[in-house]
Amino acid sequence: MVGIRQFDETQVIREALRLFSDRGLAGTTMGDLTQATSVQRGSLYNAYGDKDEIYILAFENYTREVLARFRQALDRSTLRDALEGVFAAAFAALQNDAAA
Numbered sequence: 181m182v183g184i185r186q187f188d189e190t191q192v193i194r195e196a197l198r199l200f201s202d203r204g205l206a207g208t209t210m211g212d213l214t215q216a217t218s219v220q221r222g223s224l225y226n227a228y229g230d231k232d233e234i235y236i237l238a239f240e241n242y243t244r245e246v247l248a249r250f251r252q253a254l255d256r257s258t259l260r261d262a263l264e265g266v267f268a269a270a271f272a273a274l275q276n277d278a279a280a
Contacts, residue, residue: 185227192217192224197238205235246273 195216228234253265
């Protein structure tokens, strides 16, 4: 159907983030993105525009997730638990670990 995306946008953005993290913006091509996401090039262009827009969306998604982990850590009941959570979130972010 026209106008309905036939792919999981969350998965596409996660795969794009993985590629950009591994190869950088300049080192990642639209061909790389199409291969990693199994989404046709035209569909990616129609959905997101160009590679730079996909990068921006991936980065925004990443920062939202990291900041959510920090907020969750800061909501812990004791200062010690909060600090441990913040450090764990920071280390996970540095390692690009989504399971923090």
